[in-house]
Amino acid sequence: MFRNKSLFKCQVRFKDILTCLCSNAAKVEQKPPTTSLNFISQPTHFSHPNLLKSDEITPLIRKNEFKDRRKNLMNKIAQFTSQQSRSSKEYVVIIPSASKKYMSDKIPYFFRQNTEFLYLTGCQEPESCLVMICNELESYSSVLFIQGRDSHSELWDGPRICPSNVNDFFGIDQGLPMAEFENYLQLYLKLKPRASIWYDILSPIQMNTHNVIHNILKTGRNNMVESPKIFIDQQRIIKSPAEIELMRKTCQIASEAIIKTIETSRPGISEHEIFATVDYECRMKGAEYLAYPPVVAGGKRANIIHYITNNQIVNDGEMVLMDAGCEYHGYSSDVTRTWPIGGKYSKQQRELYEAVLKTQLDVIDLILGKHLQEVGLISKRISNDGLLKAAYKFCPHHVSHYLGMDVHDTPSITRNIPMRPGMVITVEPGVYVRDNDESVPKEYRGIGIRIEDDILITENGPEILTKHCPKDIEAIEKIAGKGL
Incomplete structure (x- = not known):
């Protein structure tokens, strides 16, 4: 149903604007000397060849399978939108990662990723967010917002993946710093004022993402907000x-x-x-x-x-x-x-x-x-x-x-x-x-x-x-x- 390579012109301009918005953040991002995938926040084929093959993001799950999961989800939502005969077929799907939780001051519980986020990305980083947008031509693109490299934080908590490596490793179209999520969403909704938002607002997983969405909706926007959970579960119930x-x-x-x-x-x-x-x-x-x-x-x-x-x-x-x-x-x-x-x-x-x-x-x-x-x-x-x-x-x-x-x-x-x-x-x-x-x-x-x-x-x-x-x-x- 989707034609990934034929992106709507307005969406192209939108991505260009976002690149400019994020350029300053990229400049100040503190990066350790290496940006190699040999050493990131989760096992890779380079760091764990005994565990992962070259095209696997997680053990036995290949990059193309994750791509198919995202595409199938967007197809399901597109079919549902079409059946509802809605005036606008544009929408944004927002799937947050889990957050770190602490048992006491600076002592974290063991981290477990939000299942839906992990199913669609394979990414194990906390405080991240997957965003997928669809336009009138039924093409879609994906963006993974992550914390990005920071030498001080990585000293304490271990390495993070750089936004520039997101496409190579996860097969997601673009990586951006999490700090730019609010700007991205506001700009998208400004350019697409009738777009629906597919986000599980009744069961927030990560408060950073949830607060951004909640604050945007408080400004009086009348975008329809719906949960994508049922469509994700319909895919997950049949195992590959x-x-x-x-x-x-x-x-x-x-x-x-x-x-x-x-x-x-x-x-x-x-x-x-x-x-x-x-x-x-x-x-x-x-x-x-x-x-x-x-x-x-x-x-x-x-x-x-x-x-x-x-x-x-x-x-x-x-x-x-x-x-x-x-x-x-x-x-x-x-x-x-x-x-x-x-x-x-x-x-x-x-x-x-x-x-x-x-x-x-x-x-x-x-x-x-x-x-x-x-x-x-x-x-x-x-x-x-x-x-x-x-x-x-x-x-x-x-x-x-x-x-x-x-x-x-x-x-x-x-x-x-x-x-x-x-x-x-x-x-x-x-x-x-x-x-x-x-x-x-x-x-x-x-x-x-x-x-x-x-x-x-x-x-x-x-x-x-x-x-x-x-x-x-x-x-x-x-x-x-x-x-x-």
């Missing part, structure tokens, strides 16, 4: 071949790490030690960090769905429910296993575990309720119509969500759409029986079990990405007994 390989790897790492963690567990171990083991094993196998604070819940604490305190002792006779995953070059895994700390499930633990495992394998609506009827947790007098409500009492969460760059990936996409090849989902039924629930037999009270795997939808059926992490009772007991 490269993304699928990254998903396979992150799931393999998590699976192997969980096996090792189960092997080394024993009665009297603390939940914190189990947490530390899975974290260590994931990192030693290549993951950058865990994808989320893990749930390591011993005994009745497994009934707290998002239990992350992880500071109690796990005693003999109890089970451990661990929900953990890792992030590998921007892609997340999400796995849950429940095992007996003493190496053997009790009769009641085994019965409920088998019910959950059957449910996960069947993945059929209401089947959880039927399995709980079989073990006596739900009355057999309840009809099928009442089973779902009864089962919800014992499993109050969804049994599936999308998975990808984020753990709860593409949240704007409904769960009700048909499965398509390239989607990755979790399957995670659970049973949680409160220790004070007098409506169930006493011997089941306090038991919490969840089993979760990551599934790739393919044309030939589901591929279990976490298949290397055992979940059968006999296999779990064999692994859990090794640490005794």
Whole structure:
């Protein structure tokens, strides 16, 4: 739909004006002696040839794939604009990066890039912003605003990429200092007063960018502001071949790490030690960090769905429910296993575990309720119509969500759409029986079990990405007994 090389004349003049506006900033920019891509703010083929090929921006993701993502996004917005029969087809898309966050004075939290920004650029720099503009001839251009080189800041925080290297490394048309973002946007809206602004104003990611946009809109402009999130999520929900390989790897790492963690567990171990083991094993196998604070819940604490305190002792006779995953070059895994700390499930633990495992394998609506009827947790007098409500009492969460760059990936996409090849989902039924629930037999009270795997939808059926992490009772007991 877009003709990248036939830019509208007004847009060309606009870029010329911006070049002049930014020239002064470029002159005062403090640059270290080298502007080589050998040493910038993230790994490159030159600095990490073991990790990246010459045309890859991030591992396995090539420059052309990022270009296609940006083009596809602009196409989707153009199609939507056309369907709405709007008088103006000009628009600007603004995707900010994440900002550094601090736990205390000058002590930063670990930086994690805004997923949408990373998906469209591959850039890991904080306080940056991607801007893409479309004109009446349906051509578009892209600009990456970044902080730029500064010797004092780089002394403390490490190297930054120079705006002049943006095109070479990221394949984005132009790089400009972040300090010029406000001038750029004001000038664009002056030249294109009817242009719509595609920016998620209700969920600000970076306050520098957000404040600029908010202040411009406060001046009385009547530009339509809409979020591009749904269009980005529509692209992200179907994984490319490269993304699928990254998903396979992150799931393999998590699976192997969980096996090792189960092997080394024993009665009297603390939940914190189990947490530390899975974290260590994931990192030693290549993951950058865990994808989320893990749930390591011993005994009745497994009934707290998002239990992350992880500071109690796990005693003999109890089970451990661990929900953990890792992030590998921007892609997340999400796995849950429940095992007996003493190496053997009790009769009641085994019965409920088998019910959950059957449910996960069947993945059929209401089947959880039927399995709980079989073990006596739900009355057999309840009809099928009442089973779902009864089962919800014992499993109050969804049994599936999308998975990808984020753990709860593409949240704007409904769960009700048909499965398509390239989607990755979790399957995670659970049973949680409160220790004070007098409506169930006493011997089941306090038991919490969840089993979760990551599934790739393919044309030939589901591929279990976490298949290397055992979940059968006999296999779990064999692994859990090794640490005794």
